Amino acid sequence: MTTDTISDTPSTTSWLDALRKLLRQDSGLIPVLVALVLLVVYFEIRSSVFLQAANIANLFTQAAVYVLLAMAETWLLLLGEIDLSLGWASTGAGMLAGIYTNVQYGWPWPVAFLLGIVAAVIVAAVSGFLTVKFKVASFIVTLGMQLIVQGLVIYELDKVFQGGGVPVQNAVLRNLIAGDLTPTWSWIFVIAVVVGLSALAFVRRAKRKAAGLTAPALWKLVLRVVVIAAVGLFLGYIFSVNRGSFIAVTGVPFAVPIVFALVGLYSFILGRTKFGRYMYAIGGNAEAARRAGIPVDRYRIYAFMLGGFTAAIAGLMLISQLGGIASSSTDSTIVLYAVAGAVIGGVSLFGGRGRMVGAVLGGVILAVIKNGLTLIQLSGPAQYIVTGVVLIAAVLVDVVGRRSQQLAK
Amino acid sequence: MSETNSSTPDTTARPPMDNSGGGQPSVPLLALRGISKNFGPVQALQRVDLDIPAGQVTALVGDNGAGKSTLIKAIAGIYAPSSGTMMWNGQEVHPHTPRDAAALGIATVYQDLALCDNIDIVGNMFLGFEDTSAGALDEISMELKTVQTLKDLQVSTVKSVRQLVGSLSGGQRQAIAVARAVMRDARLVIMDEPTAALGVTQTANVLNLIKTLSSRGISVLVISHNLNDVFAVADRIAVMYLGNLVSNGPISKYDPSSTVELITTGASERVEPHPLHSFA
């Protein structure tokens, strides 16, 4: 009986096998981590400014929008869907929050933010509904939806406040990007994240051991904790250094804990709840999910809505970062960065494979490329080309991983 | 034309496979009466009568297009029969969905294997029925139960229950699909050509698994084109021909050549109406 595992896997060159095995297992984060480290090392060699406090803080706030958009698209890619309207939905959500917190309306910021979020979620839900109800490719539905939302947003931007665009006038909206935790709170945040992640890993291991199950080797866990602690302490230090020129600026930008909280929440949902399990199941084999009694169509619509919600948060960050939006400062290409960030982060275009943390790293890579190339005076065209190369490399990793998975059968 | 008498004296050269509890008359686990199904003008099933006793392996054989898959889909709640009744433990039932059927204890292991390649063995075993504690998946409980079920079914070929199903061989995937059904307390496991795509070793594994199921009191209804497999594991045979169930009974009444005759012509002098005649 035990010959079964040996008999049907054709043995080819061993390194190719090893590579396939690596890709088949869910090791999606290793390529993206390697890419990130290489990029950081390269830019630090080329520009001594890269790892300085001011630039790192800047990088983090630049990354927030990319990261959130990549996370938004991840909800869809995991199910084998795509939402091309997320870019404009995100801009629209930011615009609405900007308009109604403007002194002319003066709504309380939670209400204005909520309006933007609800609008984006409704748009996404409509796309999702049309996709599942009429069994059309989400690519086409959301392409249409993108044009509709684009039209509405530009119309509104050209009309509102006498066509001058929407300036950010609310302190909370501005501080999403521009505001910082105090140094004390910054350290509390960093230490809480490091201790929390480590404790979680050890508790999980202890529980498995207690139940008599195999547990990861202790050294692997310790190594992981050491790496997390090192990164945490480095960032904590970076953010505690004064990076202002006239007035002192220190502390972790508010955007960072917001993104961390969302990543933590999403990772928990995807990895530890039925809801997340069903998302993966639908992305992996929708028919199997249906036979297991999972309401597949409903979950598809949920995925669209979560994408819309996350894109709306990205939109709040976007308007906060830009200090306002006018029709001339809108950007139709940001949705492509959403898809690119997710795919670079190891989220499969074919559904069912990928993690939120991957999308975060993918978004960070996009920001690192943009930031680093600007520092070495290669912005603009070079940014497109390098991003394109990284994206294609990521897609190739995805395709090879998928193919080796099919070969295994 | 169906033949449900199981107390016919055994006169073939094969030793009887006595899993029927001495052959005393009892309510069959599943009894189909007059099941018909048409797809527009195509009459895929014509008044099928079939009893499936508890704890036995029934092989469903027949040529391509005979209606085997349609019959099991009717049992599994995928197609509603056009007419006829289905009795489960003597009670009339009408499963409308695969989930209805699963709730009764009827589990179907499909040809295309409804597993998610991107999810590990534990996740697939519990898909749609996950254990939770405080809102989160209870991975430890699910893993322990998975290990136990695979052990009970003597599935010893998987290295780790945490490996992705996509990395498993065809036979292993079959085993996982069956184990999933067993864990859901299936009383009847239906398999549509489980060994069609498998090599020699994996086929032997699946046949062993079928025997293990019946030894644990679980009925198996298995479609197969391979008469070697059929005669290796089945306690009973049911033959379909052009939508009709033309013959069924204990395997002792059949031999490969009479079975082939039934499959290809729908009748065999040697089995019916004179089932006493023996061929070794």
Ligand SMILES: Nc1ncnc2c1ncn2[C@@H]1O[C@H](COP(=O)(O)OP(=O)(O)O)[C@@H](O)[C@H]1O
């Ligand atoms: N969904 C369907 N629609 C129309 N005809 C069907 C359908 N499914 C099966 N049939 C017909 O019913 C008959 C029996 O098919 P099937 O049950 O698949 O046979 P088997 O599994 O024995 O090869 C065939 O003539 C087939 O063409």
Ligand SMILES: [Mg+2]
């Ligand atoms: Mg068939």
